Amino acid sequence: MSNLLNSAHYLLSAHNTRQLPADGGYEVAFAGRSNAGKSSALNALANHNALARVSKTPGRTQQLVFFEVRPERYLVDLPGYGYAKVPQDLQAHWQAFLDQYFRTREALRGLVVVMDIRHPLRDYDRQMLTYAVKRGLPAHALLTKADKLGRGQQGNAMQAVKKELFSAFGDTVSLQTFSAESRQGVEEARKVVADWLELTPKSTVDDNT
Template identity: 80%
Template sequence: MSQLLERAEYLLSAHNARQLPDDVGAEVAFAGRSNAGKSSALNALTRRNALARVSKTPGRTQQLVFFRVTPEAHLVDLPGYGYAKVPLELQAHWQAFIDRYFRNREALKGLVVVMDIRHPLKDYDLQMLGYAVERGLPAHALLTKADKLGRGQQMQTLQKVKKELASRFGDTVSVQTFSSQSRQGVDEARQIIGGWLGLGAPAAPAEPTA
């Protein structure tokens, strides 16, 4: 069941392919632009306040960070995008590493892309969703920080994002509103991720919520 996500614990950090754990079981990767709320989302989903380090400095996640839920199920925190202070050659290394990870990782069962609801669908967000669609993997978009907007604005943005994703990717990407602060949408996202990891019944595509 999705409650097993609460067992998540840090396993390792990988800076290159040699450091990755064995390619077995099931993994769900989390991607997001710097300051989109990815670490806060991971903490909310696992009900572990300090599982993923939340920083006011964008781009602190500089490796692939693996969290073990069960011996056969893992969450993977991908490097944030927007790290202006990082040398270009290191950005290029991460890009190549992530590209290889998405193309070759058999354990990867789904991708969650975290987007600030006030600034959704930036180039990086679409690029990461494209990786998943190209691999035939399910993808789910979390429109985070929904508590920053009124309900009407949330629904308007949600529908706009759904329409754009459908025009680009068909029905392969689901989307929902989410707030780490108010816990809006947490249970819905936990069900989807738990299903991908094989922790419970297979997850159905998310229905629009606000």
């Protein structure tokens, strides 16, 4: 399968609603706690080395960062979260901004929540999934850094997370293992995002033939 996301490029960063692009087309948002591997996942999906900045500094993403795949098709990198070093007033700002974004953004078509497979479903992860489910949006959980665990451990982690997700959200959240390092699950995740953005080529065969 050809990579339908490899044309992604940086478009803009938004610190408030006034800076967001026009609310049209299709967007897929990516959320994840600091150091969960969100930037590495975005880079792997788009097959870019530096589409999203990978930093050892927690909470480096401080805006909603838009990457344009093609006109009116966007990947949106949401602010990382999870470290007390972020000032309280900034936390409050992001809480309000994200709440409004999820409640009102018509272009939003799905949410990918990136979780370290060794530390899944923290409070922030649940909060972001709740945003999507309340809005009726599809959500997909990436259990990243899967290469850090053996196959058996990966399977056990998947089953545990699947059980918790079903208990909290029913069958509205899909999930998979993922590793930007070993490329495990990259094609699977790429297809989910491309489908949400309606990038998947339509069949060229007419129904009447």
